[in-house]
Each structure stands twice: as C-alpha cells, then as structure tokens.
Amino acid sequence: MTLNHQIVLDNRPQGEATVANFKLIETPIAALQDGQVLVKHHFMSLDPYMRGRMNESKSYAVxxxxxQVMLGGTVGEVVDSQHPKFKVGDQVVGMGGWQEYSVVDANVLGALRKVDTTHVPLSHYLGAVGMPGVTAWYxxxxxxxxxAGETVTVSAASGAVGSAYGALAKxxxxxxxxxxxxxxxxxxxxNELGFDACIDYKEHKDYLSLSKALREACPNGIDGHFENVGGMxxxxxxxxxxxxARIAVCGMIAGYDGAPLPMANPALILINRMKIEGFIVSEHMEIWPEALQELGTLVGTGKLRPRESVAQGLAAAPEAFLGLLKGKNFGKQLVKLI
Structure with missing residues (x-):
C-alpha cells in the first residue's frame, strides 16, 4: 500500500505564524472507489490567503x-483512475493540498481539470495561468x-498576481x-515584465515618502490600483x-497577523469619488475560461515571463510559506514534490 506524506494544521497561530503550527504526518492511501482519481502532485502552491484560513476568526474563507491537510492548489499527474474521463498520465490541476498524493472525486464539477503543457509549463497552472493570473484578470x-492611456498601479508587483496584472494592463x-x-x-x-516603472517601498519609511515617489512615477495621477498589501x-x-479612480482589493498581507490596518485618509474616497471593491476570484468562476485563454496566450507567446521561487520537498513547505508572508519569495512560491 502506498504511503502519503501530508502537512496538517496542528494548532492555530497566536499572532505571527510559526513552523510549530504545522505537523508532518504519514497515512496510507486506500483503494479507489468508482469515480475517484489518484493524483501524484508535482508542484503545490503557497499563497497568502492561506494565512487567513489558519485563524479561527471570521474571514472570507472558512x-x-x-x-486536516492544509488546503491549496496542486498540479500533477494521474497515477490511477476509476473515472472514464481521466486516464493514467493525464496532467491535471486541482486543490490537492499540502500532500504528495490526493484522491479526488472527479464527478465533482471543477474538482480536477486536465491541462496542456505543450506551450505552458505545468507549474505555471498554479501561477500565471492559474488562480493568481485569473485574480489579476478579474x-x-x-x-x-x-x-488605453490610463495609469494603473499594483502592489507586490513581482509576485504571481502582480506580474500577470502588468502584462494584462500593458x-x-x-x-x-x-x-x-x-x-x-x-x-x-x-526589465523582464515590461512595466513602465517600479518603486521600491523598502526605500521609504512612511506613506508620505512613498507617495512622493509615486507622484514622480505617475505624473498624470493614478486611475486604477490593484491592492495586495494594504497599510502604508x-x-x-x-x-x-x-x-x-478604481481600486481592486485582493489582499491585505500587511495585516495577516491580526494587527489592525487603519486607513490614513479615508476622506479621499469621497473627495475623489473613488470606487473600492474587494473580491474573491473563486466567486467568479464564469470568467475563468476567458481569463485563462488570454493568460495562456501571453505566456505561450513570451509576453508574460513569470518567475518562480521553488522550495524542494514537502517538509520545506512551512518555512517557504512563512517566507512568502515576509516577502522573501521572488515571483510565484511553489513547492516541488518530485
């Protein structure tokens, strides 16, 4: 019987998350039932939203x-199948979580999707041509x-969402x-993603200094902004x-450890008749086919060259995840499992 190694959430963080919140376990894989597919994961995705789910407090995700195994996106290959639409060797994307294998009920709509790696590398289906890319598109x-001609900005610009956003906006x-x-x-x-300018927020001690740099980079002001960070x-x-101006709010990574993120000048929402809208991309599945088609074309034609940070082996996932929360990754953060 094949053994599966998994990482579960062992206890909830008290403030900042630590490696001690996770636990590596080993479980046997049972024989498949009708309609089930066994997937061996090649890569698994680490994403900021996972930090919010570690808390017990109310959030947009349960x-x-x-x-239980930490939830998350995975790509891999079918190694056993009891479903007529999936055969051994198919490359697939799903939500297999932090583990080496997943048993998937392939009758559940959207639980597993076959992907074509002719022009798009398998790992990119967790980034530019996956949930982060569709997030940027939406x-x-x-x-x-x-x-055309408007100025748009994005925080965490070198990450999986930000890089896709830049290509789509250009x-x-x-x-x-x-x-x-x-x-x-x-x-x-x-130089590689083709943005017109990029500001290093680490060179600025407060929002006023950062705003001055933005004024130089955006001489005509900002018409649209995509927020992944919040705070300053x-x-x-x-x-x-x-x-x-329109602001799409997708993440508030600056506040994922539970600290409040007060807004310095909320009156600007009224003064500039601003639209600020938060969204969760999984609530808008109807746009995924259109978004994925455009994103796949951008990657396939070299107009989007996403970068990846890859940790090796399941046991490296907790440290890599904590590094992601502190901005230590460069591009999409993945864990390679084979």
Missing amino acids: PQPLG GLCKIIAPK ARGCRVVGIAGGKDKCDYVV VLDAVMLRTNAF
Missing part, C-alpha cells in the same frame, strides 16, 4: 480545520476596467507602475489617485 478587467495600452520590495524585484518588474502602500496610492 477556517482551516485542525488536524481585478483589472471587471473592477478597474481601464481605458496589453490594454496602460501606463503600468509597480510597487515591490528591493532593487532586484524592481529591476525584474521593469494603500495610503500612499490613495494620495495620488485621480477623480473616479
């Missing part, structure tokens, strides 16, 4: 149950809805300005927004 196209004729942490990330954002970054952006 809390991660204690003692925020840009459905909330910000920019016109394809729509926008001036695109990123905000990232460190010279290397900013150089990548401009959002305060700085709001000072530079134009009338009728």
Whole structure:
C-alpha cells in the first residue's frame, strides 16, 4: 500500500505564524472507489490567503480545520483512475493540498481539470495561468476596467498576481507602475515584465515618502490600483489617485497577523469619488475560461515571463510559506514534490 506524506494544521497561530503550527504526518492511501482519481502532485502552491484560513476568526474563507491537510492548489499527474474521463498520465490541476498524493472525486464539477503543457509549463497552472493570473484578470478587467492611456498601479508587483496584472494592463495600452520590495524585484518588474516603472517601498519609511515617489512615477495621477498589501502602500496610492479612480482589493498581507490596518485618509474616497471593491476570484468562476485563454496566450507567446521561487520537498513547505508572508519569495512560491 502506498504511503502519503501530508502537512496538517496542528494548532492555530497566536499572532505571527510559526513552523510549530504545522505537523508532518504519514497515512496510507486506500483503494479507489468508482469515480475517484489518484493524483501524484508535482508542484503545490503557497499563497497568502492561506494565512487567513489558519485563524479561527471570521474571514472570507472558512477556517482551516485542525488536524486536516492544509488546503491549496496542486498540479500533477494521474497515477490511477476509476473515472472514464481521466486516464493514467493525464496532467491535471486541482486543490490537492499540502500532500504528495490526493484522491479526488472527479464527478465533482471543477474538482480536477486536465491541462496542456505543450506551450505552458505545468507549474505555471498554479501561477500565471492559474488562480493568481485569473485574480489579476478579474481585478483589472471587471473592477478597474481601464481605458488605453490610463495609469494603473499594483502592489507586490513581482509576485504571481502582480506580474500577470502588468502584462494584462500593458496589453490594454496602460501606463503600468509597480510597487515591490528591493532593487532586484524592481529591476525584474521593469526589465523582464515590461512595466513602465517600479518603486521600491523598502526605500521609504512612511506613506508620505512613498507617495512622493509615486507622484514622480505617475505624473498624470493614478486611475486604477490593484491592492495586495494594504497599510502604508494603500495610503500612499490613495494620495495620488485621480477623480473616479478604481481600486481592486485582493489582499491585505500587511495585516495577516491580526494587527489592525487603519486607513490614513479615508476622506479621499469621497473627495475623489473613488470606487473600492474587494473580491474573491473563486466567486467568479464564469470568467475563468476567458481569463485563462488570454493568460495562456501571453505566456505561450513570451509576453508574460513569470518567475518562480521553488522550495524542494514537502517538509520545506512551512518555512517557504512563512517566507512568502515576509516577502522573501521572488515571483510565484511553489513547492516541488518530485
């Protein structure tokens, strides 16, 4: 009988998350029942939203149950199947979680999807051509809805969401300005991703200083902004927004440890008649096919060159995840399992 190694949430964080919140266990894999598929994971995804699920407090996602495998996206290959639509060797994407194998009920709509790796590497289906890419697409196209010539910004610009956002916005004729942490990330954002400018937030001690840098990079103001971070970054952006600016809020990683994130100048929402909308991309499945088609084309044609940080082996996942929360990753954070 094949053994499966898994990482479960052992206890909830008290403030900052630590490695001690997780536990590595070993369980046997039972024989498949009708309709089930056994997937061997090649890569698993680490994403900021997972930190919110570790808490028991109310959030947009139900809390991660204690003692159960951490939920998350995976890509891999079918190694056994009791479902007519999936055969051994098929490459698939799903939500297999932090484990080496997953048993999937393939009759559940959307539980498992076959992918084509002819032009798009398998790992990119967890990033640019997966949930992060679709997240960028929805925020840009459905909330910000920019016109050619407008200026749009994005925080965490070198990450999986930010890099896809930049390519999508450039394809729509926008001036695109990123905000990232460190010279290397900013150089990548401009030189490889094709942003018009990128600001290193680590060079600024407060939002006023960061906002001054934004004024230089966005001489015509900011028409649309995609927020992944919150806190000082959002305060700085709001000072530079134009009338009728649109802000898509997808993440608040600056506050994932439970500390409040007060807004410095909320009156700007009224003064600039701003639209600020939070969203969860899994609630908008109807747009995924269109978004994935465009994202796949951008990657396949080299117009989007996503970068990945890859940790080796399941046991490395907790440390890699904690590093992600502190911005230690460069691009999409993955764990390679084979």
